[in-house]
Amino acid sequence: MKSLITIRNIAGGALMACLVLGSCKKDKDYRLTSASANPAPGTIDPGEAPANAMITLTGSGLGDIRTIVFDSGQVNAELNPAFNTDNAVLFRVPLDAYPASQNIVFTNGLGKQFSVPFKVLGFAVISDVSNYNFVAGDVITLTGKNLADVTEVTLVEDATATVTIVSKTATTLTIKMPATTKTRSALYITNGAGTITTTQEFVNMAYVFVIFAEGYGDDVQNGSWGPAGISTTVAKSGTMSFQAGYNKGNWSADGFASWTKGIAYNADYKYLSFWVKGGSEDLTFYITGDKRAGGYGNADVSAPILVPAKVWTYFKISLTSLDLWNKGTPFNQLGWWVKGPDSQDETLYFDDVILVK
Known part of the structure; x- marks a missing residue:
């Protein structure tokens, strides 16, 4: 019995040795x-x-390419050896390649390197706008990147309305807004990389309810x-704007x-x-209305907004969440109040106070 166990152990060890030796063999090279x-x-x-995008490099002596690197940011491109011959290399621009003119650096199996110039195109990116509201003929400046080669801008909701490109740089795009019957729309922006849809939505002032724009709306007054x-x-x-003064410690509600x-x-x-331009410091204000659940005044804190100091900030708030007609229709008062202010008197400026369809 002991002999049998010994034989089994020897056989098992031999098998393991064979497996280890076998695993040490060099993998077969499938390069073409x-x-x-x-x-x-x-x-x-x-x-x-x-x-x-798929790109092709042609030439001679291009076989056995091991790495392809876009040198702006040192971004590696994937390479399938099946798409690499002595005369050509096919590969895709990496998804994370930096939009810029740069070199693509190739290294082959002998460690030989060579490079070719290439330009990675970037889709337009819009990070800020000079205004979200417009009437026909208004000029709006969009800020972002990859804007120098923009060729076309159209309204998502109205392809027949021509948006005119006034000027462009790498980081700014100035456009003239068209006449349209659409109440609001994002933009399609096309450049060398393709077409994007802006996350920003633009509002046609011809089809809004005006509370305050270039003066008070119909039957609206200072309240x-x-x-x-x-x-x-x-x-x-x-x-024109609506200037709202908040005296120190008064907890006042200003509005319409x-x-x-x-x-x-x-x-x-x-x-x-x-739009609201803030005072001397960042402050939290609260929207108040006479037909909201909390009524008009300086007690309802259910609709806060943070107003940054000294800059214009745009707010677009869902009427479903704001619930201005909770207690019935019509509502007669709409305003903004602040706790304090504690440090000093503050002045805010409101503009384009509107209801948007």
Whole structure:
């Protein structure tokens, strides 16, 4: 019995040794070509392309390419040996390649390197806009990147409306807005990399309910507790804004009133939007309305907004969440109040206070 166990152990050890030795054998090389000591690149086609585009390098001595690196950011491209011959290399622009003019560096199995110039195209990116509201003919500047080669801008909701490109740089795109019957729309922006849809949506002022724009809307007036009224000192659109004064420690509510007609509920309207320029410091204000659940005044804290100091900030708030007609229709008062202010008197400026369809 002991002999049998010994034989089994010897056999098992021999088998393990065979497996270990077998695993040490060099893997079979499935490459279809061999490396050249003198690779000679010719033409790369296309010479510029966006991420994930297929490109082809032709030439001679191009076999056995091991790495392809886009040198802006040292981004590696994947390579399938089946698409590499002595005369050509096919590969895709990496998804994370940096949009820029750069070199693509190739290294073959002998360690020989060569490079070819190439331009990675980037889709347009929009990070900021000068205004979200427009009437036909208004000029708006978009800020972002990859904008120098933009060739076309159109309204997503109205392909027949021509958006005119006024000027462009790598980081800015200035456009003239068209006449359209659409109430709001994002933009299609096309450049060498392709077409993107902006996350920003632009509102046609011809089809909004105006509470305040270039003056008060129909039957709307100043309904503020503190010092307030129309100002020409600053404006986001046009020449006028609504100046709202908040005296230190007063906890006042400033805004608008419509006592005769009121502002009736209309299911077509989806948002309350407005621009506001902040005071001397960042402050939290609260939207208040007489037909909201909390009523008008300085007690309802259910709709806060943070207003940054000294800059214009755009707000677009769902009317479903704001619930301006909770207690019935029409509502007659809409405003903004602040706890304090504690440090000093503050002045805010409101512009383009509108209900958007």
